[in-house]
Amino acid sequence: MNLTNQAVIKQLEPSDFPCAEEVIRASFATVAADLGLTEQNCPKYVGFVTTTERLQTHNDWGWLMYGLYEGNQLFGHISISKSREKDGEYEIHNVAVLPEYRHMGFGKPRVPRLAFTIRQPCQNQSAGQLERSYESSYC
Secondary structure: OOOHHHEEEEEOOHHHHHHHHHHHHHHHHHHHHHHOOOOOOOOOOHHHHOOHHHHHHHHHOOOEEEEEEEOOEEEEEEEEEEOOOOOOOEEEEEEEEOHHHOOOOOHHHHHHHHHHHHHOOOOOOOOHHHHHHHHHHHO
16 A cells, blocks of 8 residues: 555644654654564653653754655654754754554655754754755665
8 A cells, every 4th residue: 555645744733742652652662662672761752751741842943843644644754954053054853653554655755854844943944954864874
């Protein structure tokens, strides 16, 4: 099943954070299981510590959060923030896709679109660095 043409990326609103929390936790749970991570041996792992409140805190810090949707169904998440260490650079956080939607090609055509979307609210910053980083890392 290839739903790539039907999936859309949207900026998340605080009302979307409970669903985003579920997507992040479910997505990272598979990695935790594969690596034998538990709340006891890795208590700060994103799959264990992500809450709606934590997402709201990230939003308050100015992080941009996006969801990947099929219709009204949220199945992917990504957060982007300005780097605190390097002016004009950005950091990507919490890239999460529900297991049943993985390896279907959703990310490839959307990462360059996301880079363009980020440039709009950050016009005074160098979003071009994000695009160059993407090209050199994944092509």
